[in-house]
Amino acid sequence: MNSTIRLQLEHKTIRKFKEIEIPEEIVSTLIDVARHTSTSSFMQAYSIIRVSDPGKKEKLAQFGKQDYIAQAPLLLVMLSDMHRNTKIAQENSASDIHFASFDRFLSSSTDAILAAQNIMIAAESLGLGGVFLGSILNQADKIIEVLELPDYVVPVLGIGIGYPDQEPQLKPRLPQAFMFMEDRYQLPDLAELQEYDALVNQYYDLRDANRRVDKFTTQVTRYAENPNLERSRLLDIFRSQKIIKY
């Protein structure tokens, strides 16, 4: 156990921030941490947009239907970016450009997401807290427009960061036996999830008397039954950005 691992084991999502600006020096450090993350084939095929314009932040909050998106002192959008490398290849008179595969999209979005987690830990190590915003993909075509993303660039994940103005409880996670396997895929009897369900139930009970007390398996079932219709066009939108052609 050391201070890094302690941070990681105590990770909690922060959605309520103090109205304190994050010093520019810290922002720059967070981006440096992102830059030093591993990158597939050294392609560095991702970029980060900081959304500072209050009008744009408001729009992203509307798309994601979460007020705290606009309230995060630092709002970052991680991009899978094949535009920069396409331009580089063009200027170097590449004979052909094969960036538009699903495989390469996966590599570049992996770059962006690894960097996102690195940013989160660095922020937490500095007393900041944050939230990952998958919800920015709810209306991917609109965020592409707002951030003026060119072809071959799509958003993959948002991050809201600030000084925490809440102290959430640690949320109990699936026991190792249900998600860590050896040599082949194998699951314990799912009936054994009962104990974990009880823990999750207790967590919600303690957290908020007004909120529905819920088990993990109930949440999964509800989630399964309700498709996110807004995002059902996501692959089509990514295709129309030309980042995935085949």
Added chain:
Amino acid sequence: MNSTIRLQLEHKTIRKFKEIEIPEEIVSTLIDVARHTSTSSFMQAYSIIRVSDPGKKEKLAQFGKQDYIAQAPLLLVMLSDMHRNTKIAQENSASDIHFASFDRFLSSSTDAILAAQNIMIAAESLGLGGVFLGSILNQADKIIEVLELPDYVVPVLGIGIGYPDQEPQLKPRLPQAFMFMEDRYQLPDLAELQEYDALVNQYYDLRDANRRVDKFTTQVTRYAENPNLERSRLLDIFRSQKIIKY
């Protein structure tokens, strides 16, 4: 600056490991760190397979065409996993199950990749080193077979971890100006990459006298020109695993 950020800024990929086993307690800590990573909608839709069987490790090394895959004392495969939650929803008599969207694949693979970066930092904080293995996707259908992945489960990223037996130089990264933007997508003049190209050139020159000295823009151009044909079927393979239907 603190010890966590120092680790992150000094990150180097390690591909050569001492022949020392990693204590089981440390492996368990790394998995605990993964478990405490943020997860989209609390779905925890990822799993981790540790590949210990020497024959299976050898196969993965063949698929990825990298010997060091088999030599990593700890070899992990991060999975996007919709199987567990599908089973949970079925056992709870879900009226319908809507997990097979591209959107939900992206969420679950994001879970897996955020956890992967958390594992990497935790490992580095303990004096270990590692390498992310995108190459395990070279022959995704075969690794699916070897790891006996059921429908709704696909590999997204491998990780090799061990005690470092090499001391690589820090690899220079794209300057912030080329990957960090404000409010909208915008790039500096790419001619300004010349200085960075020179840095990369110097890095390779110092690293290995036998290896071709290379610039960043040259690497990008070569990469653009050469499609990874083995992986061109990746989306089809994922579709046949039923994890992406629409």
